[in-house]
Amino acid sequence: MPRQREIAVSEFFSKNRHLLGFDSPQKALLTAIREAVDNALDACEEARILPEIVVELDELEAAAPGQSSTRFRVRIEDNGPGIPKPELGKIFAKLLYGSKFHRLKQSRGQQGIGISAAVMYGQMTTGEPATVVSKMKGSRAHKVRLFIDTAKNAPRIDAESIDDSDAWRQKASGTSIEILLIGQYKGGRHGVEAYLKQTGLANPHARLQFHYRKAATKTQAASSDVLEMPRVVKALPKEPVEIKPHPHGVELGTLQRMLELAGKLGVAAFLSSSFSRVPANVAHDIVTNAGIDPARASSSLSRLEAEQVYKALQAQKLMAPPTSCLSPIGEAALIKGLYALFGDASALQDDDDLEHLAPEKAQGPKALLSAEAMQQAAAGALSTAAAAAAKAEDKAGKGKATNKKAAKKAQGDLFAATTPPASASALPASAPGEANASTLPKPSVAAEKVKIEKDEEGADVLVLGENVFVTAVTRPPAIYRGNPFQVECGILYSKDLRSDELAKVFRFANRVPLLYQASACAMTKAVISAPWRSYEVLQSKGALPTGPLVMLVHIASAWVPYTSESKEAIAHYPEVLKEMRLAIMEAGRRLQRFLRRRSREVDEQKKREYITKYLDTIGEALQEILGLSPADRDHATENLKVVLEKSRAQSVSDDERKRKKKSGGEARA
DSSP states (O other), X not given: OOOOOOOOHHHHHHHOGGGXXXXXXXXXXXXXXXXXHXXXXXXXXHTTOOOEEEEEEEEOSOOOTTOOOEEEEEEEEEOSOOOOHHHHHHHHHOTTOSSSTTOBSOOSOOSSOHHHHHHHHHHHHHOXXXXXXXXXXXXXXXXXXXXXXXXXXEEEEEEEEEEOOHHHHHOSSEEEEEEEXXXXXXXXXXSHHHHHHHHHHHOTTOEEEXXXXXXXXXXXXXXXXXXEEOOOOOSOOOOOOOBOOOGGGOOHHHHHHXXXXXXXXXXXXXXXXXXXXXXXXXXXXXXHHTTOOTTSBGGGOOXXXXXXXXXXXXXXXXXXXXXXXXXXXXXXXXXXXXXXHHSOGGGGOOTTTOOOOOGGGTTOTTOSSOHHHHHHHHHHHHHHHHHHHHHXXXXXXXXXXXXXXXXXXHHHHHHHHTSOOOOGGGOOOOOTTOOOTXXXXXXXXXXXXXXXXXXXXXXXXXXETTTEEEEEEEOOOEEETTEEEEEEEEEEEETTSOTTSBOEEEEEETTEEEXXXXXXXXXXXXXXXXXXXXXXXXXXXXXXXXXXEEEEEEEEXXXXXXXXXXXXXXXOOHHHHHHHHHHHHHHHHHHHHHHHHHHHHHHHHHHHHXXXXXXXXXXXXXXXXXXXXXXXXXXXXXXXXXXXXXXXXXXXXXXXXXXXXXXXXXXXX
């Protein structure tokens, strides 16, 4: 008979690491960085500290000929509260150990697996321990080198000491982790840069730095790159509050176990103290309806009696669970984040909630030109264009059509003079549903302050002429399986993006970018299912919309319904899909209003030019036919212009009323 033995969870995952996102060297490198950054952000936010996170990636040796992967040193440091020394080994070298699994509140981590799995992967591929340094406020920095004992799922300390380096002595508090691993560094939509840029987008209150050092080869010298995502919002997000589970989200087996653990506590008291939205009087009614004495000890109930309580609990009408456990990004922060990622972060500065950035940091991630270079390149053109714009605008005020065109052209020159060049041809095609943040061109935006404003329906939007439109929608909280969740959607439209390609979709869960399995994700399905043609956007059947669009979909929940342990896609719960679709459709309607308004303005300009072009000819014909004097001719021409303008305005107003009536009927349907 085969020998039977217990298997530690660490041993299982060491042989099935693909379940945790370590199935390829490229993906493993990204997953290790993601898990460490997620932990750092969570720690800083819980301590109410604005996050300052540094990611260092060193290629220790060039890849061998015919090999794509090599050895890397990954180091992530934060300015969080630090970790007590006795907890360091368990947190970083014990799977399924953490503080978040049993808490019902929004956080990036859930299972207590991620960072320990990254340490285990590094240990398996290089044989080297991980190095952790942590300092709490008022204490010294403790340094620990550790392994994971995969047979026991327990930490094994290799060495420990005090880190008295100048850097840690000057630091108030924080934690760093260093892992040696085999990985592959690539750019593109699945790269580390794309992940960090999207992390900055969903966490505009954080400052992220990325240092990448590439090893020398026989043909190339060693090189280094630095990428910085500046802090766009100075205020920390709302702190989520832990809540009790809701009765409608608990299963029978879970309730039975909870009753056993409650001991001698009365059943009614157990229900009111263990669940949210179950006051004492309601708990008494539930237990009475189940035919059980409310004061009876909870642990004394049989399985049949526990099932009766469960059925009575599910039949009882209860308030929805509290939503204080959620912390959405927010519409304003999403708009600013999208604009900062693809535009000019310095243009968003506001004394109330935005940080004053240094000039070299104000351009957003990987700016096309530095502020100084752009100023030098535009200095001459800016002066000339500004003078031409002022002169042409002055003439345009006199009502001359040709001068209006000149004013428009001069203003365009002024706009271009203050804009860094953006090459649309640099944008490669992406797979459906996958956004490539590292290569998307930045929209050409004016170097002046931009502010969020209200559109005609009172929605928050950011508009720059006809070129850029940004909006975001935060849906009211909803419930799936007793768990509260909230969906957000953002849209950026820019003429500088490719109009002949599929829209780019950024997917987030609890502020964490989802870079893989886009086709299996509920977010992609929700985007495809929206009626984009109704919003003036092209769309082929069963495909993403086509146009110069970037879309963002975010779900915030105390328990995110991932499809697997690797947390790469969202499951297709009907309630979740519905909320995603509603958020996307609302953002689409706002885009529709912008596109229609822009189209109307273009049509009105054409009609105005048409009227102006032929009025003089008509006036001369009237003078010849009716024998009018020059003064009468001018008077008749002016009257005719007024009549035509009034008629055109009435026609536009009628069309607008018809459109509103039609859209209102569609919304009710």
